[in-house]
Amino acid sequence: MPEAHRERRRFHRIITDKPVVLDTGDGQYQGKTLDISLRGLLLQLTGDWRPEVGCEVIARVMLDNDDCCIEARGMIVHVEGEHAGIQVTRMDVDSASRLRRMVELNLIEPGDLERDIIELIKA
16 A cells, blocks of 8 residues: 555554445445444455445444444445445444444554544544
């Protein structure tokens, strides 16, 4: 990833491999979450489907318990080959709590989560 792009990021990203289901309203599509932050997701898409930039989706990131997931509404902001980036625009409280805990457990510096939350509030 180019250094300039990396410097623009305001949120710590957590590398993961959790399955994801995308709902576009026209259908459901499978993929894998490559990384996740308080503000977005990077996905690896399976199959031939490729979303259009600007497409609104509901992403359900499946956690260890199939009944438990992080559900986020968002917009596709880039598509490159089999990878798609989603900017999160809305998330329910339970999903936000699960995501916060996931980020918290994976950060090296405890203060990083607080900084990310402050940036999220500013956004």
